[in-house]
Amino acid sequence: GAVVSQHPSRVICKSGTSVKIECRSLDFQATTMFWYRQFPKQSLMLMATSNEGSKATYEQGVEKDKFLINHASLTLSTLTVTSAHPEDSSFYICSAEVGGRSFYNEQFFGPGTRLTVL
């Protein structure tokens, strides 16, 4: 149980285009999903927290107009990188929170999406 998928796994696009990444919880409902970005040989940095049915909460320094997040259902959150530029090239990973636990709602990570902007 607690499987999270991401699509696509890899995408190459031209500078200026927009890219949409999907994160799905396959066998559970996730009221909260998180989006991370990981540059090569660096740690995971939280970009935003996505709550079903409400606006996402962005971390300081993350442009909400550039990284659009939509959490339309309990099993799907999408991240759209608008007008992508080479500096947006990174590994984007989502996680979904399994709720209802007494102490900690564990996060399960998706397999990541490798974005390369030419």
Added chain:
Amino acid sequence: GENVEQHPSTLSVQEGDSAVIKCTYSDSASNYFPWYKQELGKRPQLIIDIRSNVGEKKDQRIAVTLNKTAKHFSLHITETQPEDSAVYFCASILTGGGNKLTFGTGTQLKVEL
């Protein structure tokens, strides 16, 4: 906000030896500390975790210790094997406070034959 420091950044050990990775955190309110293993191009995998009311936890070859007073926690891997080679991340979280994980900077562990 929370800040997590992790050392060393790289660690090379011989197969069968032990490996120790150390982390310190800044927010004394943090109460949950997971450790993740990440292979190249893959998702992070939770390998062990510890709550703030526990000083030590062990799972086969892996153990984690926590010193709340000093605000540091460590990962211990014994009898290392080549398949332990990966990047390891510590993290901290204040549960109930939005459940936001703060990751350490990572340790590249290489287990040599």
